Amino acid sequence: MTKQEIIISDNIGRSLAAAVGICPHDRLFVLADETTERLCLPLIAGQDCMREAQKIVVGATDVNKTLDTVAHIWTELGRLGATRHSLMINLGGGMVTDLGGFAASTFKRGISYINIPTTLLSMVDASVGGKTGINFNGLKNEIGVFNNARSVILDTGFLKTMDSENILSGYAEMLKHGLISDERMWAELMSFDLDTPDLDRLRTMVADSVKVKERIVEQDPTERGLRKALNFGHTAGHAFESIAMRCGTPILHGYAVAAGMICELYLSALKTGFPTNRMRQTVAFIAENYGRMPITCDDYPELFELMTHDKKNVAGTINFTLLGGIGDIRIDQTATKEEIYEALDFYREGCI
Numbered sequence: 511m512t513k514q515e516i517i518i519s520d521n522i523g524r525s526l527a528a529a530v531g532i533c534p535h536d537r538l539f540v541l542a543d544e545t546t547e548r549l550c551l552p553l554i555a556g557q558d559c560m561r562e563a564q565k566i567v568v569g570a571t572d573v574n575k576t577l578d579t580v581a582h583i584w585t586e587l588g589r590l591g592a593t594r595h596s597l598m599i600n601l602g603g604g605m606v607t608d609l610g611g612f613a614a615s616t617f618k619r620g621i622s623y624i625n626i627p628t629t630l631l632s633m634v635d636a637s638v639g640g641k642t643g644i645n646f647n648g649l650k651n652e653i654g655v656f657n658n659a660r661s662v663i664l665d666t667g668f669l670k671t672m673d674s675e676n677i678l679s680g681y682a683e684m685l686k687h688g689l690i691s692d693e694r695m696w697a698e699l700m701s702f703d704l705d706t707p708d709l710d711r712l713r714t715m716v717a718d719s720v721k722v723k724e725r726i727v728e729q730d731p732t733e734r735g736l737r738k739a740l741n742f743g744h745t746a747g748h749a750f751e752s753i754a755m756r757c758g759t760p761i762l763h764g765y766a767v768a769a770g771m772i773c774e775l776y777l778s779a780l781k782t783g784f785p786t787n788r789m790r791q792t793v794a795f796i797a798e799n800y801g802r803m804p805i806t807c808d809d810y811p812e813l814f815e816l817m818t819h820d821k822k823n824v825a826g827t828i829n830f831t832l833l834g835g836i837g838d839i840r841i842d843q844t845a846t847k848e849e850i851y852e853a854l855d856f857y858r859e860g861c862i
């Protein structure tokens with residue numbers, strides 16, 4: 511995969527001009543969803559480099575991350591005269607960057623694209639690292655390709671109007687990056703005031719957080735080994751996310767990952783020697799900021815079943831990424847049903 515340029519921006523106009531400038535193209539397109547068209551597109555539409563841009567708009571939220579929506583984007587690109595030398599800007603959260611990245615990567619065997627993530631979650635996770643794709647047959651991110659954006663512009667100015675739940679959702683992935691990285695980053699994350707976030711400080715922390723992901727993805731772009739570190743908290747987290755969805759009370763991805771990290775920190779302490787004091791400090795921080803999902807023992811069989819169907823598993827064995835300490839990554843770990851139930855007890859009974 512070609513390397514992607516990460517631009518830490520405090521001036522979106524200048525950053526966009528620079529990103530478009532280094533990517534020769536004949537036509538320029540901007541993909542937005544109905545929300546980012548209204549709230550974010552006006553922030554870039556007045557820039558000189560955007561004068562030539564043609565707009566493609568899709569429905570907002572994950573329900574639109576479908577093959578039909580990709581077909582709509584391909585159709586619009588064709589109708590508006592896109593060629594193999596065209597460039598697309600994806601302006602939005604993870605849904606738009608995943609979907610737009612996939613549409614761009616497959617149109618005429620691939621045109622270049624730039625990501626401008628507008629949520630904290632997509633800044634620190636989805637928009638970086640070349641995973642693109644759509645949901646298919648009821649399965650999340652079932653179809654897709656690995657293909658890097660030419661540039662990713664990270665501008666925390668978009669967060670000024672973001673609600674605290676969405677800040678927290680992205681922050682869970684930052685916490686994960688701290689846990690798989692080093693004590694310094696972990697301590698900084700644990701001391702950040704999420705009730706009144708300081709956006710200048712958050713900008714620096716986002717830049718540090720993305721470097722963790724970049725470093726890992728550079729070594730293992732297609733998730734053969736080390737990239738599995740980024741799945742910490744996600745095996746249990748995806749099960750929490752799915753059960754909430756099935757109950758008709760969907761939760762934001764980061765909240766599910768935060769719950770998943772509690773379970774997987776417990777398993778890390780139990781199985782790979784993660785220090786108990788660090789586990790308790792992290793769990794207390796998560797419980798205080800994210801609360802707890804109201805699961806009961808009756809949910810355990812379904813949560814376990816969901817974990818056995820996680821797409822990271824090989825031959826039906828549940829695959830966890832655990833930690834031997836902060837920054838001590840242990841990929842390809844498994845756990846028995848009893849151990850997993852114990853971790854769920856730990857989560858349910860108030861953790862600390």
Ligand code: GLY
Binds near residue numbers: 635638639740
């Ligand atoms: N979201 C995890 C990854 O990009 O690998």
